[in-house]
Amino acid sequence: MNLKIALLSGDGVGPEVTAQAVKCLQAVEETFGHQFTFTSASVGAIAIEETGDPLPEATLDLCKASDAVLFGAIGDPKYDNQPDAKVRPEQGLLRLRKELGLFSNIRPVQVFPSLLDQSPLRKSIIKGTDFVIYRELTGGIYFGEKTLSEDGTRASDLCVYTEKEISRIAHLAFKAAKGRKKKLTLVDKANVLESSRLWRRVVSKIAESYPEVKLDFLFADNAAMQIILNPRQFDVILTDNLFGDILSDEGSVIGGSIGLLPSASVGEQHALFEPIHGSYPQAKGKNMANPVASILSAAMLLDHFGLTEEAQAVVAAINKSMKKGIVTEDLDAQSKYGTDEVGEFVASNIVDSD
Amino acid sequence: MNLKIALLSGDGVGPEVTAQAVKCLQAVEETFGHQFTFTSASVGAIAIEETGDPLPEATLDLCKASDAVLFGAIGDPKYDNQPDAKVRPEQGLLRLRKELGLFSNIRPVQVFPSLLDQSPLRKSIIKGTDFVIYRELTGGIYFGEKTLSEDGTRASDLCVYTEKEISRIAHLAFKAAKGRKKKLTLVDKANVLESSRLWRRVVSKIAESYPEVKLDFLFADNAAMQIILNPRQFDVILTDNLFGDILSDEGSVIGGSIGLLPSASVGEQHALFEPIHGSYPQAKGKNMANPVASILSAAMLLDHFGLTEEAQAVVAAINKSMKKGIVTEDLDAQSKYGTDEVGEFVASNIVDSD
């Protein structure tokens, strides 16, 4: 298969971890006889420095012309305490998602058996957890109209949802549930929000087309509790942009290492794959960031294009590295392996696996 | 001291647990020579049944004429899956908060040492946790303008905040931090929301008047992670209505029993005290609900009026009941004690303590 892959490695540790994912994709290319073309472009704080724009036109054009985007991370601490900055790194990713129509963010929450002891939750609670969150990504309050009164004493954000926006991600989530444990939980605040009540009506109607999937409902505040109390109860969680932001991050830490979790952002025409960890600026250039999430994102990319065997080879090589203790220091404080060594090991084991 | 207390016990287990709190307040009255007048009124689903209104005029009048409100719980499952119901039990509490100007919801997150093993978190993580969440309660998206398009395919909710709304709760939170560990964490999404950026500006300015308090900032999604990963880092968390709803519920379960946690809702003129647990309809009338949260809410009421010694006597009696194993079945599956017996024991130990 020929694939044009846009590399947007971004800020902080983004470039380091993305480089390992590329090594692994090149190992897949070589081993399975595919042809992947990688083209880099800038995004985030580094793009602001270079061009003044967190998503330069050239970067967007490249992404539109590519089959998939492999994304690193964006964000720089110097923007965090500048509430008034007009141009912000995060705008790069938000706009890219909007421009590519990536309306669905897919985040698996899984526990690696060898890492059960790393979980902040008791083993009896976390063991066997395996769910996936479908978060709506291009609508809701992050994209609604914002206002600030002239005297600066009143600010507002508008949360809007349409039936179409809810419907398209709901279908993806129901299809995923059909291939999994056949349970879909819609998370909202239908007791107080009009937009949530629209979600309930639209999703309840769509559920009739998926009679094999059991649909239930949970308020977002209750969901925040249930993820801690009993994460095994979930199969597919479907929710809006804001609730999904909070709950998918909460879900990401219960397994014990956020450095391990990949994500996909999918639309009708395009798809983007990225580790869920941030730019982790303190670790930049220190060869200590965990590249596994970025490599697993590359595996989700392969899976997205139907390259199932290839994706499995990547996952198998990662499992081998964990079993052998070839991991970064977030997983083993005594480890002598860095970002690069873990990436090398995984890549070379993809080649060796056939 | 003379206090007029309005009793709004509400739905589900509300009446059962509130009855135990009243017993304890009566024990305080008797023991310390105060005079408390208790007057009951209906609210929630039961008020809808009786009058068609979840907050009848007579109930609101009583609350306005009282020094404090002792609240039970509201909510009935028959409304949960009726997104279109025009009249809902929750509206009773939302409107009461608004009418009484209760702009600040205060939720302590503490761990009872004897219950460390009940926490879903590992003991090493939860031990020593002691923070309090100040959640803005009458502004934000739950109260902003709602729209639904005529054809029912588009819905919106508006999140609005003003400097005044932020300022008044910020002062309460800074004062609390001053008397505690002197750290205040503002939780928001200033990277994407205009209203959050207003929170940062207003709170940063107010911080100058409290130089002894260290102010830091955390995005809401990160806060959802940090509460699980390292809850000891927090002292006072200040946040808006929606984030506070989710995070305070997340915080409520890390200690191991949500049945134990009280809350206060405070305004300039009025104050309301309630357990944070819901109406728990499955347990209604079964004498099994834990009354400790309601009794601790009564202790917060006493504290609010400067009756510190009295509040401590209530807390001491609760600790005694726990040490003696006189607890409901949520804390000890083998327990033979019910709601009523736990309430009796605590009340009689308030009398005996002096």
Ligand SMILES: [Mg+2]
């Ligand atoms: Mg997030």
Ligand SMILES: [Mg+2]
């Ligand atoms: Mg809540």
